[in-house]
Amino acid sequence: MPTTIHTPRALEKGTLRVVPVGGLGEIGRNMTVYEIDGKLLIVDCGVLFPEEHQPGVDLILPDFSPIRDRLDDILAVVLTHGHEDHIGAVPYLLRLRKDIPLIGSQLTLALIEAKLKEHRISPYTLAVKEGGRESLGPFDLEFIAVNHSIPDALAVAIRTSAGTVLHTGDFKMDQLPLDDRITDLRAFARLGEEGVDLFLPDSTNADVPGFTAPERDIGPVLDDVIRRAPRRVVVASFSSHVHRVQQVLDAAHANGRRVAFMGRSMVRNMGIAADLGYLKVPQGVLIDAKKAKDLPDDRIVYMSTGSQGEPMAVLARMANLEHQIEIGADDTIILASSLIPGNENAVYRVIDGLTKLGAKVVHKGNAKVHVSGHASAGELLYCYNILRPKNVMPVHGEHRHLYANAALAVRTGVPEQNTILGEDGVVVDLRDGVATVVGQLDLGYVYVDGSTVGEITDADLKDRRILSEEGFISVFIAMDASTGRVVVGPEIQSRGFAEDERVFDDVKPKIIAALTEAAENGTRDTHAFSQVVRRTVGRWVNTQHRRRPMIVPVVISA
């Protein structure tokens, strides 16, 4: 795996260059740039959600630096499906150039258009379907149906003079999906016969043995739980999981209950899905959340967001009794969702809160109310065997997922030297059926915080981590730098350090003494004096309190 940064050689005509800008070593901010003969094609442009070591960050974008000076050469962005980790960074890309065409399926485009509307951008779009082909300069695109946890997902085969690439996007191979739209293995077979030079498969579940269970398995469980529920039912899931919501609608309908959508994204996305026919709403089943309160408790199902314990979402507010729907004894809550690593504490806090209110909480830990949207190892083996790709670069996963996926490729006969384990920014050139790592770009994380993009740096996040662990002590002093005499201060402020400010009475004389001594030894410069303050306070706080708060000395000359 390349770890040192090296600039790739200039790209020759007739060679295809592939640069995954995001999604390698992380689940999120998926984005891959393809280039041949001076033209660029981008597949996906998503966001990554921050972890706890990136506090206060709203979103993380792919680093656009490899394309920033090439904006006019971009022919299009292909969006494989409508999840945030594949479309969420599009508004930020279009801020750089508004008229980059977006290519995707009907539902995918509808979801990105709704999102862009909030950013007041109306994009150029080209709707495509499975089986369709589009020629864009040197790229010949073929779209292939794949099955995922959102409808209308597409893989894309990219034919160029340098060879053929198959980029799956996220997928699984549910053989009995709700909408009967299976991952098109016939198309994979045909491509395999024709020859796939480079295969970029989804790695999320590559380390999960066996096969992902069918979405259909969940329906009977939901039906059973809803049928037995004595009072209200609240189901929480992802706001884009149309088929999961479909099963909730069907189960509610079968049990004589009506359904109210709760949460802004749930209402918006299900409106889009129903309008376009992806969600089939049984006659008369939907009811406005406000009117739902007038129904008897055993006639209603609330379909809400917040399955990951997000503090501001409907479910967490219910658990804290901060929501107009007051959860109580005999209510039933179903978390029909995965538990994304890192969210455990938040989710268990919500489950605990609901349990304390007397509700029965059904979740994947105690009932089969969730299946994954990604292909497990068994399914990936089918893909490798039917495609027989010449080269493989696993994408969409943390390193352990990429490694597990590469190992599957090798077990089906892909030579080990033809599997590429890359990091974001790896530069792979394809020519004559040979894929070679030719460089490694130095790409960073781009943080969105409030309305700022890229203004917060890793240094700021390091400061935030120190502040969160230890708080800070700021010391203000105005002094006569020529004599070392303190004119104003030391004025000490602290936050997150100790409740009682009198603790500092102890250190103030020490600061003055240290400054006087420094002046006597010839110090004249305010920066040097501020270092004296930092050392004095740092030593005091370490010996007296065994703590290491951030120390912010401000010494000015007065």
Place this chain on the structure above:
Amino acid sequence: MPTTIHTPRALEKGTLRVVPVGGLGEIGRNMTVYEIDGKLLIVDCGVLFPEEHQPGVDLILPDFSPIRDRLDDILAVVLTHGHEDHIGAVPYLLRLRKDIPLIGSQLTLALIEAKLKEHRISPYTLAVKEGGRESLGPFDLEFIAVNHSIPDALAVAIRTSAGTVLHTGDFKMDQLPLDDRITDLRAFARLGEEGVDLFLPDSTNADVPGFTAPERDIGPVLDDVIRRAPRRVVVASFSSHVHRVQQVLDAAHANGRRVAFMGRSMVRNMGIAADLGYLKVPQGVLIDAKKAKDLPDDRIVYMSTGSQGEPMAVLARMANLEHQIEIGADDTIILASSLIPGNENAVYRVIDGLTKLGAKVVHKGNAKVHVSGHASAGELLYCYNILRPKNVMPVHGEHRHLYANAALAVRTGVPEQNTILGEDGVVVDLRDGVATVVGQLDLGYVYVDGSTVGEITDADLKDRRILSEEGFISVFIAMDASTGRVVVGPEIQSRGFAEDERVFDDVKPKIIAALTEAAENGTRDTHAFSQVVRRTVGRWVNTQHRRRPMIVPVVISA
């Protein structure tokens, strides 16, 4: 469940009062206070480890306020076993009164003595064994063997004139444990015949259906992985899990490998366990970590700490190549441990780092290398049926665990009104076979940070959370309060907010203008001026950046 605080009535002679000070609604800081006829007995005194919303906190202690004025009435602290969440707060309790006797099994006392030595305390101890009885004033104690993920764990039956209580501590019912020391169901049966008035059972796994698998199941898996390992093997687990380490020693020995202990607590605890005969070290298997490097790679197993992804522990340092043992291709790492909720991101970061270095990582997600130390629902049902307790108060669990445990009690015939679902500080009186909730104390979290205990408050933690999400902006101004003229400043500092301090050029004139205006309107007081600064900067940062950093204005009169 009691949520309002109410002071309990005075305790009458002949009534037993039970106050769980910690461990209800949380997994950790277990501590229960028993009182009768003016005398107190404490069972366990553990710590809780902080979650991500308690940044920078080292440990959380039980709130000692109910016993702070009663120290001389405490007859003893019974320690059920040697885990941190049961013994970790003892040093802080003994700081209040050094000569409180500690009662526990041989291994438990050895572990707490080692810990107290670091705090320079040598305690009064009384070693007890299963089957033993001790009379302490109004309390008659009987100790009963229970099986857990540390050897030598004990339950305690407390007989008083008000009735008999059975307090299990942590336990499970492995029927084929490595040391053949099973949970003594015969004693439970005998107590049941005699009559148990109040039962306080471990709730950790009450919501897990079925039975916890035997520890013995892990041995063959370890043996298999170690046998196949081409190079070095590193096993990470809990440093008190003597039986897990025993199985590693045995598997290493069987495969001609030697074992080096890594990590301070692993070395210390296994030394104690071996000295006392709980760990049976095969002749010649141990080797000093420093000498282990001279062995061929396929002759060594490192037994280390760090299975929860702790950043300073051996395993995380190996994953970051910050350890003298440089992990590389074909090394095998086994995480023979649970994944404690909240640690997922840290653990997966370690797994990912090791994978990137080329190591094979075996963990409970892909092999049977861990079983829990707590009884699952099936085992708890056995206990209820053999004990037939009159009253039940589930302990040691978050609310969902306590509820699940109470539900098991009810299913075996304990009347629902006789199951007590309490929170920390609930006051339960037992008399004539009737247990009644008579009060609820207002107990808080006591945070240890560095050398300070209880100095950090929830307000400080709230400040730390704001600082970690948003950083801070401090504004220093010295002014002539009588005229509103700024003499020094505004001197603006920020951390965690933005890299480039020039962003503040914009707001400085706004601050001066706002202060001048306030002075013209009659403001004279520095506190009022500092509110003006806060509002001005707050409004600016919200409109310009859509952010909400902490704003720390310091206005002094010069």
